[in-house]
Amino acid sequence: xxxxxxxxxxxxxxxxxxxxxxxxxxxxxxxxxxxxxxxxxxxxxxxxxxxxxxxxxxxxxxxxxxxxxxxxxxxxxxxxxxxxxxxxxxxxxxxxxxxxxxxxxxxxxxxxxxxxxxxxxxxxxxxxxxxxxxxxxxxxxxxxxxxxxxxxxxxxxxxxxxxxxxxxxxxxxxxxxxxxxxxxxxxxxxxxxxxxxxxxxxxxxxxxxxxxxxxxxxxxxxxxxxxxxxxxxxxxxxxxxxxxxxxxxxxxxxxxxxxxxxxxxxxxxxxxxxxxxxxxxxxxxxxxxxxxxxxxxxxxxxxxxxxxxxxxxxxxxxxxxxxxxxxxxxxxxxxxxxxxxxxxxxxxxxxxxxxxxxxxxxxxxxxxxxxxxxxxxxxxxxxxxxxxxxxxxxxxxxxxxxxxxxxxxxxxxxxxx
Amino acid sequence: xxxxxxxxxxxxxxxxxxxxxxxxxxxxxxxxxxxxxxxxxxxxxxxxxxxxxxxxxxxxxxxxxxxxxxxxxxxxxxxxxxxxxxxxxxxxxxxxxxxxxxxxxxxxxxxxxxxxxxxxxxxxxxxxxxxxxxxxxxxxxxxxxxxxxxxxxxxxxxxxxxxxxxxxxxxxxxxxxxxxxxxxxxxxxxxxxxxxxxxxxxxxxxxxxxxxxxxxxxxxxxxxxxxxxxxxxxxxxxxxxxxxxxxxxxxxxxxxxxxxxxxxxxxxxxxxxxxxxxxxxxxxxxxxxxxxxxxxxxxxxxxxxxxxxxxxxxxxxxxxxxxxxxxxxxxxxxxxxxxxxxxxxxxxxxxxxxxx
Numbered sequence: 001x002x003x004x005x006x007x008x009x010x011x012x013x014x015x016x017x018x019x020x021x022x023x024x025x026x027x028x029x030x031x032x033x034x035x036x037x038x039x040x041x042x043x044x045x046x047x048x049x050x051x052x053x054x055x056x057x058x059x060x061x062x063x064x065x066x067x068x069x070x071x072x073x074x075x076x077x078x079x080x081x082x083x084x085x086x087x088x089x090x091x092x093x094x095x096x097x098x099x100x101x102x103x104x105x106x107x108x109x110x111x112x113x114x115x116x117x118x119x120x121x122x123x124x125x126x127x128x129x130x131x132x133x134x135x136x137x138x139x140x141x142x143x144x145x146x147x148x149x150x151x152x153x154x155x156x157x158x159x160x161x162x163x164x165x166x167x168x169x170x171x172x173x174x175x176x177x178x179x180x181x182x183x184x185x186x187x188x189x190x191x192x193x194x195x196x197x198x199x200x201x202x203x204x205x206x207x208x209x210x211x212x213x214x215x216x217x218x219x220x221x222x223x224x225x226x227x228x229x230x231x232x233x234x235x236x237x238x239x240x241x242x243x244x245x246x247x248x249x250x251x252x253x254x255x256x257x258x259x260x261x262x263x264x265x266x267x268x269x270x271x272x273x274x275x276x277x278x279x280x281x282x283x284x285x286x287x288x289x290x291x292x293x294x295x296x297x298x299x300x301x302x303x304x305x306x307x308x309x310x311x312x313x314x315x316x317x318x319x320x321x322x323x324x325x326x327x328x329x330x331x332x333x334x335x336x337x338x339x340x341x342x343x344x345x346x347x348x349x350x351x352x353x354x355x356x357x358x359x360x361x362x363x364x365x366x367x368x369x370x371x372x373x374x375x376x377x378x379x380x381x382x383x384x385x386x387x388x389x390x391x392x393x394x395x396x397x398x399x400x401x402x403x404x405x406x407x408x409x410x411x412x413x414x415x416x417x
Numbered sequence: 418x419x420x421x422x423x424x425x426x427x428x429x430x431x432x433x434x435x436x437x438x439x440x441x442x443x444x445x446x447x448x449x450x451x452x453x454x455x456x457x458x459x460x461x462x463x464x465x466x467x468x469x470x471x472x473x474x475x476x477x478x479x480x481x482x483x484x485x486x487x488x489x490x491x492x493x494x495x496x497x498x499x500x501x502x503x504x505x506x507x508x509x510x511x512x513x514x515x516x517x518x519x520x521x522x523x524x525x526x527x528x529x530x531x532x533x534x535x536x537x538x539x540x541x542x543x544x545x546x547x548x549x550x551x552x553x554x555x556x557x558x559x560x561x562x563x564x565x566x567x568x569x570x571x572x573x574x575x576x577x578x579x580x581x582x583x584x585x586x587x588x589x590x591x592x593x594x595x596x597x598x599x600x601x602x603x604x605x606x607x608x609x610x611x612x613x614x615x616x617x618x619x620x621x622x623x624x625x626x627x628x629x630x631x632x633x634x635x636x637x638x639x640x641x642x643x644x645x646x647x648x649x650x651x652x653x654x655x656x657x658x659x660x661x662x663x664x665x666x667x668x669x670x671x672x673x674x675x676x677x678x679x680x681x682x683x684x685x686x687x688x689x690x691x692x693x694x695x696x697x698x699x700x701x702x703x704x705x706x707x708x709x710x711x712x713x714x715x716x717x718x719x720x721x722x723x724x725x726x727x728x729x730x731x732x733x734x735x736x737x738x739x740x741x742x743x744x745x746x747x748x749x750x751x752x753x754x755x756x757x758x759x760x761x762x763x764x765x766x767x768x769x770x771x772x773x
Contacts, residue, residue, distance in 0.1 A: 108503075108506020108507060109507055109508060119759050119761070121758070122506065122757050122758050123758050191765050193765050193768045196769075196772065197772075260643055283628065361631075365627065366772070367771065369771065369772065377764055378761070379478050381764065382500070382503050383761055384481075386761070
């Protein structure tokens with residue numbers, strides 16, 4: 001039962017059709033690729049390169065390693081020395097480096113690097129470098145006489161760690177760990193802040209996402225079902241705030257909700273609260289949640305609307321005609337069809353909320369700071385490596401959530417419009 | 418098509434190259450405006466060079482990013498004192514030769530004419546600004562607050578307080594309010610007990626504090642009646658009181674002041690012109706001119722030779738400047754060395770304390 005091979009199809013000039021088609025297609029593909037090439041380059045240069053550079057900074061810092069060659073060499077030769085009691089040779093190497101730093105003017109760079117884990121080191125290094133050239137052996141006694149801090153085991157641990165260009169130090173600090181005389185340990189209770197803020201950021205973002213969903217669902221449903229004239233008006237009401245500057249919206253909420261603000265004035269006028277009992281709705285968690293919910297609401301409404309718009313009303317009518325109650329119809333027929341929109345909106349709102357910076361800074365008050373505010377604070381204090389480490393941890397946390405989301409709901413079910 | 422592109426690109430880049438404008442980066446707002454009017458415009462007019470002002474919400478991280486990326490577009494930047502030292506340590510700034518700065522009109526060399534600490538390795542002071550506290554005079558009948566201790570006295574002066582959300586200047590203010598003499602504040606803050614004491618003082622008013630982050634917020638908080646008194650940058654309160662006739666009054670007792678510095682980022686495109694600009698701007702007359710636009714005090718003694726009058730033509734500036742002798746009674750100069758060492762550590766502690 002041999003199958004007869006089909007006759008070879010050819011083009012008019014006798015080339016096999018398959019081959020000609022492939023050539024034509026690959027040419028079209030190349031042209032298409034050239035068209036998207038500028039975009040790819042743009043994404044690469046403005047997105048991937050800076051993120052890669054930032055991630056690199058979070059584990060690489062040569063401030064000390066590059067300016068203290070003698071110390072780096074000594075640490076390499078003596079990996080097992082006792083930081084509580086470093087020998088004379090270690091101090092000799094240190095004095096040699098300090099003298100050289102003074103000559104090449106990079107004391108500040110070395111001190112700054114050590115200061116990240118051992119506060120107070122910048123001035124210690126500057127003072128040491130100024131005097132280094134005049135010191136005479138034994139260097140250990142001479143340096144400790146200059147400042148007893150040179151004998152601190154914590155300082156020596158910091159220098160060993162900084163002698164390596166690559167370090168996990170910034171990630172340790174970003175997980176609330178602290179360098180002590182005995183090595184890295186859990187930070188003091190009154191200085192632990194990062195993990196708490198990570199937790200709080202995700203909690204608040206979750207609350208905001210939930211509130212946004214509850215508010216946006218009926219709005220989107222109305223938008224999708226009202227007659228054209230009314231729904232366009234409603235749409236404009238959703239979009240107008242969306243087009244307004246973020247700062248304007250944030251400060252408007254301050255004017256509305258602060259203690260001497262309009263809402264409290266109305267409450268006092270109606271006799272609902274007394275003059276002294278004005279509600280505190282701004283400069284705290286409430287203010288942050290209210291303002292951010294308002295700012296992020298359109299990101300929930302629009303994906304929901306685009307999904308609801310294409311759900312045929314006949315499905316719900318069919319369910320009702322088969323005897324389902326309106327609740328069952330909603331739960332079993334309508335809601336499952338809106339899931340892609342809910343998923344897309346929630347993901348969008350949550351990820352935007354996690355990175356929010358200016359709104360919590362303005363309305364957050366004492367306990368309203370989020371993790372992005374700490375990243376900004378570290379940028380301001382010129383500790384970019386720590387800022388990068390915190391940002392990298394945030395990025396990883398979001399990627400994990402994204403992965404979970406993909407496993408639970410499936411990214412292909414996402415529908416943005 | 419391709420040729421046209423190459424040609425226009427070449428022309429545009431040539432246009433940029435030929436245009437030797439000195440670019441000054443400052444803080445915008447009333448402050449940037451003062452420097453534009455007092456330094457940028459007159460210098461351009463006097464020398465015939467181009468000069469433009471660009472705004473930033475904090476020039477220090479901006480120029481650091483430029484230097485690290487190897488793409489410096491700014492020639493002169495106005496940065497805080499601690500940043501002028503920190504960025505100099507990190508090798509981000511060009512050293513400035515103090516000997517090249519112009520002498521006072523009477524011939525006193527610049528190094529003696531400037532107040533102590535106003536010239537550093539990489540920066541020259543443009544003015545001295547201050548963290549003060551202010552209150553709304555209409556909110557008090559009878560006695561008004563006059564000392565740093567009054568700010569922390571909720572029994573005598575009930576009502577909400579505005580405080581800057583950050584450790585710097587706030588911890589010092591707390592210790593000053595607790596009765597620590599200005600000369601001992603930093604020695605005390607260098608010890609764990611001193612830091613605990615500062616936080617304990619802040620604890621005593623924590624429930625009644627509205628925290629602010631941007632310099633524009635405190636005058637707004639006062640105007641809205643959200644707080645009865647608030648710490649603020651003295652220039653912002655001056656602007657609200659003089660320009661907008663708000664009934665705000667500054668309490669100078671317990672002020673924490675510091676220098677603001679002009680610096681030149683490493684690799685500035687017009688380094689020599691930038692140095693020339695700084696020499697012009699920080700001359701006796703340059704500093705005087707800036708103080709006529711905003712209530713931050715010149716750091717040169719010779720700038721005070723004649724009374725400085727505000728641009729409205731009638732307000733005499735001396736009593737509104739942090740460096741006026743009558744305002745320096747109980748005043749503290751920010752220690753840049755202390756904050757360069759302890760900024761990160763104390764800010765983490767401060768944030769943790771806030772969220773407790």
